[in-house]
Amino acid sequence: MNLPNRLTLLRILILPLILLFMLPLPGDVFAGWNAFVTGPGPLVALLLFALASLTDWLDGHIARSRGLVTKLGAFLDPIADKMLVLTVFIVLVERGRISSIVPIVVLLREFGVSGIRMLAAERGIVIAAGWLGKVKTVTQLIALHLILLECGLAGLPGAGTGVPATLIPILTWLGNLALLVSVVMTIWSGLDYFVKNRSVLGDGTS
DSSP, rough: OOHHHHHHHHHHHHHHHHHHHHHSSSGGGGGGHHHHHHHHHHHHHHHHHHHHHHHHHHHHHHHTTTTTTOOOHHHHHHHHHHHHHHHHHHHHHHSSSSSTTTHHHHHHHHHHHHHHHHHHHHTTOOOOHHHHHHHHHHHHHHHHHHHHHHHHHTTTTTTHHHHHHHHHHHHHHHHHHHHHHHHHHHHOOOHHHHHHTTTGGSSSOO
């Protein structure tokens, strides 16, 4: 397994750690740990998420610049990206920070795009990733970084005073704005993908 694929695998392996620092564990025995998780724990999750996001850029850059693009990498990379984004979105729903509409929109878009790609692959057609899809991913990552930072700062002791008290409402506003933009870009990129590749949905007889 080459370096880009190892970085992609690392991104997948980071996911359980993000969950560990975001979701409380069942049982009274974990009360102390859960207090940390519901407090500043998201700050650790933010660092892990930032690392995972970095590997997303790094593995693609290395693969292209060194000619290490493989079928395994082409298969794993988009799956790792979707797992990363959807995992954190769903965790934020569980924590009550965002609406479940957000991951539902993301899921519907990805199912639709994946379906079109599978149909295209059966006909030997390769559909290149469009710029709207890349913008969609960037907006999602920005929104998630902002919201994780907000959740972490809000869980710090004395968060209601000093710098956190001033910064948290700003982060909440920026996070909500970025989240709205990401949802719009998710829908827009999905519709654009469908329109541009609607010929793939034909019966293939013409």
